[in-house]
Amino acid sequence: MENQTAANPPKPRRLAGCLPGILCGCLGSVLLLALLAVGVPLGVAAGLTRLAPAAEAQGHYRALKGDAAREGAKGVLRLELRGVIDDGAPSRWYRPADCAAAVLEDIEAAVGDDSLDALLLVLDSPGGAVGASDALYHALERFKAAKPGRKIVVQAGDLLASGAYYAAMQADWVRLAPTTVAGSIGVILPGLDASALAQRLGLADASVASGPMKDLGNPLKPADPARTAVLRGVVEAMHARFVAVVAKGRGLTEADVRALADGRVFSASDAVNLRLADDVGYEDTLGAELARLLGCAEEDLAFREPRRRGNAVQLFLGELPAALGRGLAEPLLRPAAPAPQYRFR
Numbered sequence: 001m002e003n004q005t006a007a008n009p010p011k012p013r014r015l016a017g018c019l020p021g022i023l024c025g026c027l028g029s030v031l032l033l034a035l036l037a038v039g040v041p042l043g044v045a046a047g048l049t050r051l052a053p054a055a056e057a058q059g060h061y062r063a064l065k066g067d068a069a070r071e072g073a074k075g076v077l078r079l080e081l082r083g084v085i086d087d088g089a090p091s092r093w094y095r096p097a098d099c100a101a102a103v104l105e106d107i108e109a110a111v112g113d114d115s116l117d118a119l120l121l122v123l124d125s126p127g128g129a130v131g132a133s134d135a136l137y138h139a140l141e142r143f144k145a146a147k148p149g150r151k152i153v154v155q156a157g158d159l160l161a162s163g164a165y166y167a168a169m170q171a172d173w174v175r176l177a178p179t180t181v182a183g184s185i186g187v188i189l190p191g192l193d194a195s196a197l198a199q200r201l202g203l204a205d206a207s208v209a210s211g212p213m214k215d216l217g218n219p220l221k222p223a224d225p226a227r228t229a230v231l232r233g234v235v236e237a238m239h240a241r242f243v244a245v246v247a248k249g250r251g252l253t254e255a256d257v258r259a260l261a262d263g264r265v266f267s268a269s270d271a272v273n274l275r276l277a278d279d280v281g282y283e284d285t286l287g288a289e290l291a292r293l294l295g296c297a298e299e300d301l302a303f304r305e306p307r308r309r310g311n312a313v314q315l316f317l318g319e320l321p322a323a324l325g326r327g328l329a330e331p332l333l334r335p336a337a338p339a340p341q342y343r344f345r
Contacts, residue, residue: 066302073302074117074294077110079103081121085128085136085163097306100125100132106306107139111146117294118150119143120303121171122283124157125164127184129341130238133163137245140170151293155283156180161265163341165276166242169249173289174277176268182277185246186263187238188341189231194219250275 064078085100096102103121110116119140127133144150154160154171161184168174176182198204198220205220216227243261247254252275260266260274271277279289291298 061304062307064303068302075115076118076303078120082124085132119152122155127162136167176277180268182271183266185261187235192219195222
């Protein structure tokens, strides 16, 4: 028995060897909890900033085409805006570089950059919120006003409708692709009358309001002519502004625009024939038009775009806590009532 014990000694316990792993696991858990404890409130308060921050100086641009060092070179900033025009929050965990809020930041950052002589905006959007569309329109206006001779050119994608068309009215040249659907000059205030369904289900509105018009758009209340008239007045005022913006941007009379401003959309060729756009073509031949507007040779154009800061992994990890906070806060931050929209549905 003694020989057998000597030949096969008992195996040592592994607890000591596992101790470092246990300690590392506990430490990692504590760090993760601390990250969530700090990051989630910050994300709820501030939300997630977009992954491609606005260019704040010339050094934050990436060259696309042309030589910026060439004598007489004209700097052209190329931006893309795709999708619905809104403020980017709180409907998304992050803002892509081509969403409206990101493009708005890029335009505002470009206002004071004297190296930029033009802006090429690629627009593919059904429109969106009235306020966000107007903010984009105003930012483009400030870009042109900040430096004499600046130009804006718009290249449309599949859609240049409603709020996107509204914003494009700052452009000196609007080009549609052969397959672009354009127009939809109008305003919509989404609404739903679910009062009859609620009554059948035994549901009743229990809202407490300071006045009879405070809960306009309440889907549990039957449509009422007086309440509807208030909403219609708001829609008509915004529609009048839309008509005025198009008339100014396209050099038309308001009467001419009103005849087309019933919300209808147009094919690319019809839009050009009605003077709602300038021509039909593709972006790869737009350089000649930009050169004509700027009074230079096409080879003098130096195209650039905003540069991303950091690699994708760094940006993602850096914004993860805020993204999580935004996602958790989203149900609490949704607006209580629908807002008017320049949007093609």
